[in-house]
Amino acid sequence: MTRPFGKLLLFGATGDLSQRMLLPSLHGLHADGLLTDGLTITGTARSEMDDAGFRAFAAKALDEFLPDDRKDPATIQGFLDRLHYQPLDASTIEGFDALATKLGDISGGLAIFLSTAPSLFGPTIEGLKSAGLTGDNVRISLEKPLGTDLDTSRQINDIVASAFPEERTFRIDHYLGKETVQNILALRFGNALFEPSWNARGIDHVQITVSETVGLEGRAGYYDGSGALRDMVQNHMLQLLALIAMEPPSRFDGTAIRDEKVKVLRSLRPITDADKLTVTGQYGPGAVGAKIVGSYEEELGRPSTTETFVAIKAHVDNWRWQGVPFYLRSGKRMAERRSEIVVQFKPVPHSIFSERGGALQPNTLVIRLQPEEYVRLLVMAKEPGLDRDGVRLREVPLDLSLTTAFAGTRRRIAYERLLLDLIEGDPTLFVRRDEVEAQWVWIDAIRQGWIDQGVRPKPYASGSWGPNAAIALTEKDDVTWNE
Numbered sequence: 001m002t003r004p005f006g007k008l009l010l011f012g013a014t015g016d017l018s019q020r021m022l023l024p025s026l027h028g029l030h031a032d033g034l035l036t037d038g039l040t041i042t043g044t045a046r047s048e049m050d051d052a053g054f055r056a057f058a059a060k061a062l063d064e065f066l067p068d069d070r071k072d073p074a075t076i077q078g079f080l081d082r083l084h085y086q087p088l089d090a091s092t093i094e095g096f097d098a099l100a101t102k103l104g105d106i107s108g109g110l111a112i113f114l115s116t117a118p119s120l121f122g123p124t125i126e127g128l129k130s131a132g133l134t135g136d137n138v139r140i141s142l143e144k145p146l147g148t149d150l151d152t153s154r155q156i157n158d159i160v161a162s163a164f165p166e167e168r169t170f171r172i173d174h175y176l177g178k179e180t181v182q183n184i185l186a187l188r189f190g191n192a193l194f195e196p197s198w199n200a201r202g203i204d205h206v207q208i209t210v211s212e213t214v215g216l217e218g219r220a221g222y223y224d225g226s227g228a229l230r231d232m233v234q235n236h237m238l239q240l241l242a243l244i245a246m247e248p249p250s251r252f253d254g255t256a257i258r259d260e261k262v263k264v265l266r267s268l269r270p271i272t273d274a275d276k277l278t279v280t281g282q283y284g285p286g287a288v289g290a291k292i293v294g295s296y297e298e299e300l301g302r303p304s305t306t307e308t309f310v311a312i313k314a315h316v317d318n319w320r321w322q323g324v325p326f327y328l329r330s331g332k333r334m335a336e337r338r339s340e341i342v343v344q345f346k347p348v349p350h351s352i353f354s355e356r357g358g359a360l361q362p363n364t365l366v367i368r369l370q371p372e373e374y375v376r377l378l379v380m381a382k383e384p385g386l387d388r389d390g391v392r393l394r395e396v397p398l399d400l401s402l403t404t405a406f407a408g409t410r411r412r413i414a415y416e417r418l419l420l421d422l423i424e425g426d427p428t429l430f431v432r433r434d435e436v437e438a439q440w441v442w443i444d445a446i447r448q449g450w451i452d453q454g455v456r457p458k459p460y461a462s463g464s465w466g467p468n469a470a471i472a473l474t475e476k477d478d479v480t481w482n483e
């Protein structure tokens with residue numbers, strides 16, 4: 001690992017992500033002594049402000065978004081002292097020299113975090129180049145959306161590549177910063193138990209669900225041009241799928257892990273029958289929890305054909321996964337907030353219990369990523385008794401609650417991990433260009449199918465599990481979504 005960088009520069013420093021995630025995460029790293037003493041954090045955005053103004057802005061964000069037990073005034077003050085601010089209109093090149101002057105000596109290294117509108121990527125890179133802020137000791141981290149399809153994502157990647165080589169480009173998928181997502185690697189490659197049956201011989205199908213109860217959250221401008229497929233499946237869900245389906249990498253490093261993930265992403269079977277293998281939906285009015293909520297179009301204030309729900313039956317065409325469906329679904333305004341992976345194993349080849357009346361269920365492994373964090377293996381057990389009326393068997397959970405097992409360990413925000421890795425230069429949990437492009441190739445074909453086959457989102461009630469057709473998608477394979 002290379003030496004920690006001395007300066008951090010945040011574009012979009014007054015934005016929502018910065019307030020909710022970046023500033024609290026950086027504060028968390030500071031509070032735990034993980035940032036080197038001299039590391040400064042310079043924010044930049046359009047708003048006119050000085051250092052004091054930005055520190056007041058950050059103090060307010062921390063007050064709002066830090067848990068109460070993390071609000072030690074002296075620690076917060078120490079963190080605020082690291083902050084600086086330079087106003088900048090990134091759409092023109094003029095202000096970048098002043099930004100460079102503000103940053104001062106960057107010979108100790110500079111890590112840039114870009115979280116701005118996609119239209120500003122190009123001008124920002126040009127501005128950084130012109131101000132000499134792209135040298136060998138500068139790294140850049142990019143937050144989504146990085147394009148809306150393969151072409152636009154390539155354009156962005158080309159622009160960035162004109163100033164930063166791939167090894168200094170860190171693309172964020174915040175799911176990879178989540179502890180439970182990294183735990184998939186620990187579960188698969190830290191235990192001998194699973195690997196022998198982790199394939200088409202042992203596994204019947206896999207389900208990946210990322211459901212949310214929130215709606216548009218004031219992000220209409222972005223979301224309506226994106227939709228569930230591009231907002232959630234193209235990135236987070238395909239990364240989860242890749243971690244579940246990848247071959248064992250030879251070592252835990254950025255090259256080995258990303259090489260294996262990209263092979264999976266390139267093995268995704270192109271979806272040609274989008275009308276048969278996918279279902280899209282858009283939420284209508286309903287109730288989420290006890291709260292009555294309006295429809296997507298009401299929230300948006302106009303008619304729209306953007307999907308807020310998508311379900312897909314996917315396949316990975318390689319030896320390991322031949323014939324194993326991967327059912328993916330994600331939606332807004334659903335019954336519950338839940339991210340989970342369900343691995344459904346195959347039945348035992350022969351039951352010795354059937355003549356004694358005992359019915360077997362195949363094993364199920366549930367990896368719950370959020371809101372709870374657990375790994376649960378459903379196994380068959382014999383009910384206590386003398387079995388005079390036959391053997392009674394029942395599915396019981398073998399439970400590993402990560403919250404309980406690691407009680408007392410603070411749960412970090414995904415961005416804490418990613419920001420620290422960026423500062424320290426470890427690319428393992430960032431998405432490589434070839435991965436992003438393989439993801440887009442698969443997603444673009446689905447979208448093209450929707451256009452060609454006239455697929456329109458079906459209405460579903462807010463607070464439900466999506467349109468009925470999503471149930472039919474799995475039921476015709478005799479599979480039920482885990483709910």
Ligand code: BG6
Nearest residue numbers: 144174212214231232236339370
């Ligand atoms: C973001 C999407 O990438 O992930 C949002 O743009 C979504 O629409 C969010 O709400 C979900 O993240 P998390 O960490 O809350 O599961």
